[in-house]
Amino acid sequence: ASPDYRRAKILVKRAQEALPDLQVRQATEWMGHRPALPDTVPAMGPSAKRRNVWYATGHGHLGLTYAATTGRLMADLITGVQPPVDMKPYRVHRF
Incomplete structure (x- = not known):
């Protein structure tokens, strides 16, 4: 996996730690x-x-x-x- 994809997964994981009910069903990456x-x-x-x-x-x-x-x-x-x-x-x- 690319570093950006790994970083995105880490952000989702941390967000879910703060918001346990957060559900991520579909996500896309964007960098600009x-x-x-x-x-x-x-x-x-x-x-x-x-x-x-x-x-x-x-x-x-x-x-x-x-x-x-x-x-x-x-x-x-x-x-x-x-x-x-x-x-x-x-x-x-x-x-």
């Missing part, structure tokens, strides 16, 4: 590309066009991994607190 920013660096900051709109996007496959850090940085930005890191590399309008 996730959208990402050209430099692969997240974009975080205020919208230039809309007041009170803030962006925190472009984390690629690491959205869950970066969630707590992104939340902290966004909270600082939104409340006007100086973030503990230089936010210039993450500016929304860098492209």
